[in-house]
């Protein structure tokens with residue numbers, strides 16, 4: 270009740286929720302009370318959380334912040350939702366995002382932009398901007414997010430919270446509406462690494478219904494948090510900390526690296542030579558996959574349908590033109606072009622080769638170090654509407670986060686300090702399935 274009241278009081282200003290599920294939340298809370306009175310030991314029992322509105326929730330609208338799905342009510346729960354529900358958590362509602370998770374500012378939402386709780390004139394980041402703003406403003410305890418190229422880490426940094434994108438395959442994608450399937454991964458956003466660990470424990474693990482989910486054993490992340498990081502080798506990529514990095518950002522991050530050194534970690538300079546390939550490779554591969562994934566929204570089976578179509582062609586064209594926002598249409602066009610015969614090898618094939626080089630770069634680095642530290646973003650949260658007219662300027666915001674998805678690695682952003690009054694994050698990148706080291710490093714730093 271307390272959280273629902275807070276949402277009612279504050280969310281008109283922030284717009285972090287698309288749907289508030291009051292009745293369902295109160296019923297779940299009551300069930301949790303009963304479980305607790307029977308001595309249920311689950312740490313998540315009764316904890317009010319929110320889901321990014323990209324996760325399917327049974328009998329609860331799942332819009333993907335798109336007009337296309339504005340009235341879509343799924344008949345099933347995403348595996349992530351089902352597992353968190355089973356642990357007894359209370360779902361307060363569904364959070365705002367960039368349409369179909371395409372964006373870095375949460376301004377591409379059919380339901381309007383989200384505002385950054387630290388500065389209402391700034392964006393909260395995206396695409397999981399609603400989840401980040403809701404956690405930061407205490408409109409939920411923790412939230413789920415998804416990360417295809419930075420969508421958990423970048424908004425976490427902009428809103429001063431902790432966000433973890435697990436290794437590709439660590440968390441089931443069943444019921445998580447697809448953007449770019451080879452990059453998409455669900456994850457967690459909370460005030461602390463500790464809370465992230467608890468939520469990840471509930472979500473992670475093999476799912477028979479997602480063939481890309483991994484059978485690699487999960488561990489009790491929350492029990493590893495206090496294992497000392499003395500002797501941990503942290504790689505500092507020269508290509509990330511160079512003269513292009515804003516001097517004030519560099520100063521803040523150096524300070525947090527020194528704190529990690531005080532905890533016993535060892536900083537080692539490394540090279541990630543292929544860093545420059547990340548933006549071009551990602552912005553070919555992600556739209557290519559998006560163009561095929563989004564072909565299912567044809568106005569026939571479900572989702573938005575235009576009024577009075579003349580014929581089938583008109584139904585397709587108008588339903589998609591009216592149902593999708595501008596950025597989504599841009600990506601479908603770019604993706605369709607790069608997959609077309611004649612251009613496939615020049616664009617998509619090349620991008621796949623670049624992706625391989627990026628993955629090899631990381632593999633080499635992990636023979637020298639245990640984790641890698643970098644900025645999460647080039648700077649603090651930027652002003653609302655300051656980049657909406659220039660898609661390339663928006664894409665450049667993702668420079669530090671994209672490579673992690675291309676290589677399928679886990680990445681975490683933790684609060685590192687303030688740039689004037691706006692929070693900034695330090696990103697920690699781990700080797701495959703080593704979420705634990707990221708979480709305990711962040712925990713001990715915090």
Ligand code: GLN
Nearest residue numbers: 370371372417418419420
């Ligand atoms: N900003 C990136 C994009 O627009 C990443 C988004 C995401 O991780 N979902 O594609």
